[in-house]
Every structure is written in C-alpha cells, then in structure tokens.
Amino acid sequence: MGWVRRLILAELQWTFVKKQRIFRRMSSQVRLSLLPRARCMFDEPVQVKVAGLRSRQVVTLRARSTDEKGVVFSSSATVRADGSGRIDLERDPSLGGTYTGVEPMGLLWSMRSDTLHKRFQLYSSLNPYVVKFSVHEEGGGMLAEATNERLLIGDGVIRRPIREGNIRGVLFTPPGLGPFPAVLDLYILGGGFSEKKGALLATRGFVVLTVVAYGYDDLPKKIDEVHLDYFEEAIQFLRKQDKVGSKGVGVISISKTGDLALSMASYLQGVRAVVWINGCSANTLLPLYYKKSQILPALMLDLSQLIPTESGAFNIKKVLNDPGAEENEATLIPVERAEGRLLFAAAEDDLNWDSKAHVDMMVERLQRHGKDNFESVCYPGAGHCLEPPYGPYFPSAFHVVTGRVVLFGGEARSHAAAEVHLWKNIQEFFRTHLSCDATQTKAKL
Template structure:
C-alpha cells in the first residue's frame, strides 16, 4: 500500500511523507513520480529502495539506492523530476487548478504494485484570485482569507507564472502579480517605472492591506526593476532581490518621462557556447564600472526600505554572487545597514518556491537560444526550501501592519 501523508491533497510548497507498506521483507522496488505540465511536457523521476524487515519503506527515513538521486531525500521524487529529452522549464500559469503528480511503486519486473495521485494546490481555502484591469495596470490580485490587516507585496513576474504570488497569499500576504513585459510598461525600447508605481498605488488601496508601504519580490531582470523602484519611487519598504544585479541591461529605464538608467549592452565575444545547443551568459555584460557605463547602475543607496539579497553561487546565467557582493559593498560604502544577504553553493539561476521540477536550462528570448541556468539538483532544491521561508520571514519583519490603515479605508 502507498501512503501520502498527512494527505494526498496539499499546497504546492508543502512537503509530504511518502510511505509504502505490505512489501516482502527486504524487497527491492522502484518508486516513480510523474506529472504533465500545462504545455504538455512530461516530467518524471525514479529511485530504487529496499524495504526493511517489516516490508516497509519510508522516504523520510530510508535512503534511495540509485536512480534520479541517492540518499535520504524525503521530497527527492519531486525536485529531481525532469523531462526525458531536451530540458524544459516546468510551466504552471493557471493557479485555479492543482498540479497532479502520480506516485507509483514498481517491482523488479516493472509491474505496478501501487499508485496514488498527489493533488498539489496553489490556492488554499479562502484565498481569492481577481484579474485586474484598471487604468493602465494589468495583473492578478491574490488576497488571503480573513479580515487582515495583511502586508502588501508586488510580485514582478517575468514568466506570467502565478505560482509565487499565489503561494505567498496562502501565508497571509495580499499579493499583486504583474507581468514585467506587458505592453503598458515596456514598448520594446523603454521600461516605465510609472506603470509599476501605479500598480503599487492600486495595491495599497486594497481594503485588507494594512502595511504602510509595499514589498517587492522579483528575480533576474525583474530584480533590476524592483531595485529601481526602491531607489526612485516612494513607498517601497522591502525588496527581495533573487539572483539580480543593480546594473540595467537591454533597455533604458524611465520615470516621470525622464531616463533614469541607461542600458548596459551585451558583449557577445564573451558568450560561452560549450556545445551546439546551450550558451552560458554569465560573462556577456560589459564592465559596469567603466566611466561611460556608470549611468546604468541603480543607485540603491537612495532606497529608504530594506533589502534581502539572495544569490546562487553556481548561477551560469548571471554572475549573481559577484553582483550581490557588489551591491552589499556599495551600500556599506554609503554607510547603509538596511540589507541582509544569503548565498547558496550549488544552486542555479531559477530559484523558485520549492518542490517543482529542477530546470537546468531555459529558452531566453533576448539571447534567442537555450541558456544554461546552472545548479546541482539536490543543492538547488535545498536552497529553494531555505529561501522560501526566509522571504516570508523577511516580509513579515519589514512590512508592519496596523488596523488604523484598514479602518481609514473603510
């Protein structure tokens, strides 16, 4: 018998305990996990286990002998899933439906001994989801159940995925997810901070929001915009910068009809192509310390709020750890202490909420090719678990709430 505890239904970012009973003493079996994402991509994993003398296997206790991972890894069947052919990024944009994962147990002849479905929900009971089309802004607003007051977080998303925003709403935050590359903010040549300021203003007006300011959560290119908002736009109290940098690239950034950041261009000579399919973009940017390129650097020392910098040390897309160290040094040189930082050895570029399939590479429109993201699956998975909790703790600490804010709106 296969058991998923405490229930076969859970939130996407919650761990489960996988147990098997009723096997022969010391029987060797293969455990498998499989899912199909919204684009039809099939992700799967497998691991070999040996039952104990009572014919039982407990993934919280027992070590995998081989397969997609080895050792004691309670959630290994989830984070080690990958596609069988060309690596693909797991896609989940519809937060209304759970992600179905099929767990199964097979004997040495590959006969199915047991099978069970795990429904992994993005939206918990009482969380509301509303598509917003107001003024210039477009996005999706997630609100937790209860009266509040709740902290407000703006999620700058670069992949139109609602996973991060929705899961954070389950933790007691009002989260507004906006697409970084929408046509109101981005015209192909310029990125307008005014659009995101309008989104912040909309978020602060929500009835259940009790924080005095707004938190911003962003990674990669979105983190550059998040840092820019903290530097130039009032009301940003906390910024989570995941594998970002404070040097702007690709397009100029404008605010109040003025260019505030020039663009740091690619140096394609430094583009590393280890084979015919993938490229490493870690070193493609020109030196931001060059005098003529300093106008591309975000003056983060101007920010009134606090920063949480997170960097992956095995990021092959950007030199994230070096960028983070540079931002920390910049703040310290200006006498600032409004930051904390964390780095993760063995983690790659795409740090997301935990327990999703690992993504070693991704197609990038700017480069027009498959880009290596880096990371070792086990280390990357551990980093995602740690960072996800740290993000929640950081926002709870830095986004104070009071009932007077709620009463004033009512």
C-alpha cells in the same frame, strides 16, 4: 508425444496462473501513503511511505507529472524495504534513479523530461500540480499508486484579474478581515508571467499584486524602454486595497526584475521591503524612464561572449557587460537611496550572470554610504531560477533575451535545498518589515 507437450503446456499455464494470483495478492497488500494528506499546497512537503512489501524487498518508486504544455516529467528511486516490508523516504535512501541518498522530496525535485532543456511550465494558479506516485517490483509490475494534488492557491484566496488604469496583472487576496501586508510580484514579459509566487504568498497571508510590464493582455508586445511610472501606479493601486494594512509595500523580484525592484526602492515612495533574487546591480537591457525623463541607461549584452556546450545549450555567464567598468558606471542603480529593507539572495552557481558579484558590488556601495538596511544570503551549488520549493529542477531552458537555449546552472540537490530555505526566508523577511496598522484597515472596512 502430443500428450507430453500438452502436459508441459498445462503445467506452464498453471504456474503462470499461480504467479499471477501471488502477484495480485501481494500487490493488493502493498499500500502507498502520502502524509499528512495527498492534497496539499505546492510549497508543502509530503512524506512518502510504502507498506506491505516483503522483508528487504527492492522496489522502484516513480513520480510522473504533465505540465501545462503537455510535456511529461518523471523521476524514479530504487529503494530497499526494511525487515517489516516498509519504506519511508524520510529514512530510507535511494540506491539509484534520478537521485540518490536520503532525500524526502527527491522524487519531486528530480523529475525531468525525456527531452533536453525543458522547463516545467506552470503558470495559472487555478491548475493544481498533479503528481502520480507509484511503486513497481523488479520487472516493472506496478504494486501500488497514489495521486498527490499540489495546489497553488489556497482555500478562500480570491483571485482577481486586474485591468485598472494602465495596470495589468492578477490580484490575490487572503481570506479574512486582515489587515495584511502587501507585496508586488514583478514580471517584465508576459510570456514568463506565472501566478505561482503570488498565489502561494496570498495563501500565507499577504495581499499580492502580480504585475506585468509588457506582452500580456492588451499591453504592447514589445517595448524599447521601461517606465517606473507604471510600477508607481501599481504600488498606489495595491496600497488602496481594503485589506492592506502595511504602510508600504514589499517587492519580490528575480533576474531582470531584480534591478527594476532596486530602482523602485531607490526612486519611488512606499517601497518598504525588497527581495532581490539573482538580479543585477545595474539597470539592464532597457533604458529606465521616470516622469518622461531617462534616469538610467541600459547595461547591454555582448553576444560574442556566448559559449557553446556539448549539450547544445550556451553558457551566457559572461555575456552581460561588466557593470563595474568605468564606461558602464552610469547604469549602476543608486541603491544607497533606498529607505526600505533589502534582502539579496544570490546563487553561487548562477550561469545566467554573476549574481554573487553583483551582491558584493551592492554591499560595498551601501557600506561606503553608511547604510545598513540590507541583508544577504548566498547559496553554493544553486542555479539562477530559484522558485518556490518542490518543483522540478531544470539546469537549462530557452532564454527569451538571447533567443537561445542556455545553462542556468546549479546542482539539483543543492538547488532544491536553497529553494526550501529561501522561500521560508522571504516570508519571514516580509512579515518582519511590512508591519500592519490594524486600526487604519478596520476603519476602511
């Protein structure tokens, strides 16, 4: 009977060899394409296409990336090829995975870590965001792969660390003679300091100073008060740059820096346009000083209002004291003093605080004072952390102020769509309201 076993074994080996040959031949025919190119800017979409599959073959598309802290994020989509063995994510729906339906960039925004409450850490503009795309047959065998290198800083943009006077941050200057509009990108704490927005805006034709108030470089690690004088110095520094042609500067802000940006527009000269994203209508957390005098007390937190959830993260939406309460009236920013244009962007599912209510409060105040220098946009289903588009969405992460993991809110698909719309809106807003004086700038050069 030994010869029978040897015959069966030989037949099985031959079958295995044939299957391997078929797999290698099939996998060599499968092509994964990233269009219009595999190397692009972070805020640019790519078209994901697959060719060379069997007619109506079901495969899994995957994306994988590692952040600056070494944490791996991944996503997947189960997709059926058409009759010609082709897949186009602009046309073909995901039948399952980390997202479903037709979402051309779903593999990017739906990436997540296996560990709960992780935020994709991407701070330096010098490090490209590298995403590995791959196609897998049922059973897991990889048929094709491609690498998407997503840049934060474009060709010719000059990045210069700044230590001028009291100012600490990074200056981004576009290539060319200009003149260019100037934008101040605000950060309070150095630990949350990211060059992403500044580098991308510079790539789109803005001179951007990304500036930090504390906890960065040789700045104090902790502060008990915020001084507008520091940001006034940053405005003056930015306006003196040779390629800057706008008569004033724009300010882009989010969360706590939102109320800081409004205070700058209300008390300082030279602020012509402010983008406020999911901020507050009152001065929060730290008292605000100008010329050594306190101009606004701080609206504080009530940590007894923390709500634990089953995920281990806390809901903190009600933690901030009510700025509309009579006892907190002194913390409200006199936004009616602002002469520049204001763009309010509020996520309706913000769980950090009630951004939509803060917008409504400011709009009512501005209208009461006869002001019309503002516009607002609200995003249903979006969460607190609205950033440049196509990064991994995160619903929860560590919150430095409360010292806990918290919910930031939002539904991934709606949040991703809001980021695409807002990022375009921001650039149009600044271009419209930061007009440049070409004659003045050429004279400088």
